[in-house]
Amino acid sequence: MAMIYYGTNVSRACIFCRGRTFLDEIQHVPLIACEQCDRRAHHSCLNTVGLQEDPSRGWFCTSRCATLNFLLREQMLNSPIKINIPVLHKQRYDYLTWSLLDVTNDTQQAKIQETIEVLGTTFSKEVAQRVVKGLDPYRGLYTAIAESQGRVVSVTTFRLHDHIAEIAFVTTVLLRRRQRICERLMEALENFLKVLGVEEIVLHSTSRALPIWTNTFGYERVPSSRSFEDYNILQFESTITCRKFII
Known part of the structure; x- marks a missing residue:
């Protein structure tokens, strides 16, 4: 399944002056990106409102983003967490673990490469590389993995926008599908997000996968009246935006 990213103008607009002018593009005026949600701002606008970038931590557009970034980094330091509800595999119960990847951790490079390979079985290898490593246009994405006996079996990537979480890419290894592994990982992730x-x-679904998200995972199609223009939500060709309230 190939979902083609086609971007969003909002992510490239300054959150203070609400624009990026044609002159900006011609003169290559840079916008600084929030380390957490990837919203952008002109350096000059930051100076105008009295905000500064911290060279040691980067820039966060709100205190909420700074707090979320800290808590997510803390979660990355934890050992894989056992998922208490098992899945059935080869006529036995298999207990999974889940964790957040830290792409800056040299000791996790083998696990990161394994995750890229798993994600690359559903999406292109190039997209998988950029997604897991958080490169443009996927800055700010975090990667949650489910493991069985030390092997990555399911991957979910997400980004946080204030009190909204965006699920961007989801996949499970082919031989372990239809075993509710993705469901277990999503449940664990939802509990953490709470x-x-x-x-x-919110997530992006193909029309083929829509019944799974609505019937199994409890999502609904986002009504046309719902706008995400204040958030840096990814957009994909031929997908349907769905949502689920977890409060």
Whole structure:
């Protein structure tokens, strides 16, 4: 399944002056990006409102983003967490673990490469590389993995926007599908997001996968009246935006 990213103008607009002018593009005027949600701002606008970038931590557009970034980094330091509800595999119960990847951790490079390979079985290898490593246009994405006996079996990537979580890419290894592994990982992730104060989850679904998200995972199609223009939500060709309230 190939979902083609086609971007959003909002992510490239300054959150203070609400624009990026044609002159900006011609003169290559840079916008600084929030380390957490990837919203952008002109350096000059930051100076105008009296905000500064911290060279040691980067820039966060709100205190909420700074707090979320800290809590997510803390979670990355934890050992894989056991998922208490097992899945059935080869006529035995298999207990999974889940964790957040830290792409800056040299000791996790083998696990990161394994995750890229798993994600690359559903999406292109190039997209998988950029997603897991958080490179443009996927800055700010975090990667949650489910493991069985030390092997990555499911991957979910997400980004946080204040009290909204965006699920961007989801996959499970081919031989372990239809075993509710993705469901277990999503449940664990939802419980973690609740602790972070997330109230709503949005995701992008193909029309083929829509019944799975609505019937199995409890999502609904986002009504046309709902706008995400204040958030740096990814956009994909031929997908349907769904949501789920978890409060």
